[in-house]
Amino acid sequence: MELVNFMEDVVSSYVDEVLKTDKTLCGxxxxxxxxxxxxxxxxxxxxxxxxxxxxxxxxxxxxxxxxADTIVAVTKALKVVRxxxxx
Numbered sequence: 001m002e003l004v005n006f007m008e009d010v011v012s013s014y015v016d017e018v019l020k021t022d023k024t025l026c027g028x029x030x031x032x033x034x035x036x037x038x039x040x041x042x043x044x045x046x047x048x049x050x051x052x053x054x055x056x057x058x059x060x061x062x063x064x065x066x067x068a069d070t071i072v073a074v075t076k077a078l079k080v081v082r083x084x085x086x087x
Contacts, residue, residue, distance in 0.1 A: 006046040007070075011039045014074045025078065030087045038077035043070055 015035050019027040 001049050004048055005040075006048050007040060007043050008036070010070055011036050011043065011074060014070060015039070015078075018074065018078060025082060026085055026087065028087050031081050031085055034081045034086060035074070035077045038080055039070075039073040042073035042076060 015032060019025055019032065025031070
């Protein structure tokens with residue numbers, strides 16, 4: 001068993017989607033991780049230990065408010081990193 005913050009996977013996948021579609025953003029490893037870290041600081045963590053817990057968390061991802069909150073956090077983080085890249 002392993003303790004996992006489910007939100008790391010969710011935020012990482014959203015960031016990767018945006019970086020693939022928006023070529024004006026820097027996709028270097030440093031900027032990518034900065035975006036993910038900033039976004040994770042703005043969302044509520046969802047820790048899971050079992051596969052059943054992970055599946056339950058995935059179900060919650062389908063809720064509109066969950067998705068909207070995560071996208072808002074990622075968008076804010078993208079803006080900050082775009083304006084102040086640290087690479």
